Amino acid sequence: MREFWLHWRSVLAKFGARTPTGRDTAVALALAVLLLLAHISVTLAVHDGQLPVSLPVFVWLNLVVTADLGTIALRRKAPRLALAAAVGMLLVATTLPHSYAGAGIGVLVCGYTVAVLLPARSAMPAIGASALVTIGGGVLAVALGGSVAGLPVFWGNDGSSTWNLVLAGLASHALAGLLGGYIRTRRAYLAELTARIALLHADRAERAAAAVRAERGRIARELHDVAAHDLSAIVVQAGAAERQLDGDPEGTRNTLREIRAQGRRTLGALRELVGIMRAGDTEDAARAPTPGLGELDGLVRGARESGMIVRLVIGEQVAAAQPAASVELAVYRLVQEALTNARRHAPEAEVDIRLDYAEGELDVAVRNGPGAVPAQEPTDAAGYGLVGMRERVQHAGGNLTVGPTRDGGWSVHARFGRDS
Structure with a gap:
């Protein structure tokens, strides 16, 4: 399912629908076109190629459905306004002389969006008001001789049983609200979990960096001791070589060899020391043997x-x-x-x-x-x-x-x- 949605998001992005509102607009437009084609084909097939109503009424019916679906494009920017507009389009659809499938989809989608984007204390009153107005409008339309059989919010009930009509309207809004609430809660949980993981990673990285800094400090102290010891030995040996230079050439050579070996070891130690800063030294630590x-x-x-x-x-x-x-x-x-x-x-x-x-x-x-x-x-x-x-x-x-x-x-x- 995730791969399917990602695929369609990439398809919509190719047509300029790169923002959430843009994708909602593209979806609403696609649904309007599909329902229009379905209405034309089904109506002509059922009525032997003739429209059951006049052409102006047929056009008006499709405009109402298109307006209802158009609320989907506004659901993220103004969820409560979009829900109110969808309910209004649904009430208009109940007054039409022909029961038309499609009107009411906007109510379900916008109700779900309200539950997702708004906190529960704001979403529940909005969805409850939508349910009361929708059910009341449906019951009144049936009482005045209208039909609500084609409206998905009433699950195909024709209004012969007022109780079934009320239950269908309540169930539609309850399902939209519960699904939206679940998605909102899950998103909040995942966001909090992601934030905690990021915080743990940052804390772990900081603690590891602190450990590295502390270890480098210890290394700097110990290498300093090594370098100081070796350089002192070289200085002493150089003085001895200077004194032996005239009277003991062979001893001077041996001393110079020792100086060379000691110097090579000291260079290795100094190479380790470069770039390492000493911090937090104490007198006891500085004098500790290596x-x-x-x-x-x-x-x-x-x-x-x-x-x-x-x-x-x-x-x-x-x-x-x-x-x-x-x-x-x-x-x-x-x-x-x-x-x-x-x-x-x-x-x-x-x-x-x-x-x-x-x-x-x-x-x-x-x-x-x-x-x-x-x-x-x-x-x-x-x-x-x-x-x-x-x-x-x-x-x-x-x-x-x-x-x-x-x-x-x-x-x-x-x-x-x-x-x-």
């Missing part, structure tokens, strides 16, 4: 003391690779966060930590099996752990992959390249 690969044993030991089953395997080539201090820090924080997530989301699960170095790339993998509850990605309410983890790994020049494992556990895998 953890690295050497502190992983203590981290694992603390996890084991808390009751976790943790296995740590570090490849022989990792220590010899001498990764940058920023990479060591990222690895430490990644393992720390992975252990925290495993403890929280998979209690009593076994955790395997493995570090390997091959072909200039450092691989860090942390996997845990299923715990007391099924493994799942930590939610925002749990603390943005993955957001900070991904941010830290990316700033260290690595790539992070997280996801569930086949056995119902969880896997965290980071890879740092040669230039990290």
Whole structure:
């Protein structure tokens, strides 16, 4: 049904009916043309090619029907006025000498529109007044010898039973009002639901951005410590090289090699530091030591003391690779966060930590099996752990992959390249 309506909306748009009022006008005009053709063909077929009334009366009948349908074009701009005009056209139709199908469609459509666009306290009196006037006019027309059999608002009743005529009129208005009220309530519900979803998305995005900003602040502090330590070491080594320059050329060369290696690591750390603003530093935070690969044993030991089953395997080539201090820090924080997530989301699960170095790339993998509850990605309410983890790994020049494992556990895998 939705596809059908969208199709006809596109068809109407091609003919200039791009606004709701324009589409209503096009629909009203199409209905008027169709009813006119139906009236002509049916009337001529039933009466052996002759009109049952004179041509002026026939034209007047079709004008009344067209005017009734014309109220549909005004239903969105002035719903109560359109309903009143439709009721007026219906009363005119009851006075005509020939019962004519079609008059009264505007009453049903405009009654529905009033229920959709207006609040219930305004729509109910308008629809009730329309029902009273319509039913009263129909009963009076039948009493004066008229016919209402062709009016859809009376469901084909000829007026022989006043009670049936009243019930038909009430049922028509009640159905239009109930349907319109349902559509109005549903639209309001969907609008409120959409607003809530948009608000939740905005709140979630803001909280995620705040978490990223906080994590960047922590990264800035730690990288600042790394850069300050390395630069201090370079300054000391350069002074030693200056003193050895004349008396110990070989020692000077060794010192210069150390300065070069230290400088390369420091450049990597400074590259991470550029563009990151420090905020909210305290004296204790600024002086805190920067953890690295050497502190992983203590981290694992603390996890084991808390009751976790943790296995740590570090490849022989990792220590010899001498990764940058920023990479060591990222690895430490990644393992720390992975252990925290495993403890929280998979209690009593076994955790395997493995570090390997091959072909200039450092691989860090942390996997845990299923715990007391099924493994799942930590939610925002749990603390943005993955957001900070991904941010830290990316700033260290690595790539992070997280996801569930086949056995119902969880896997965290980071890879740092040669230039990290």
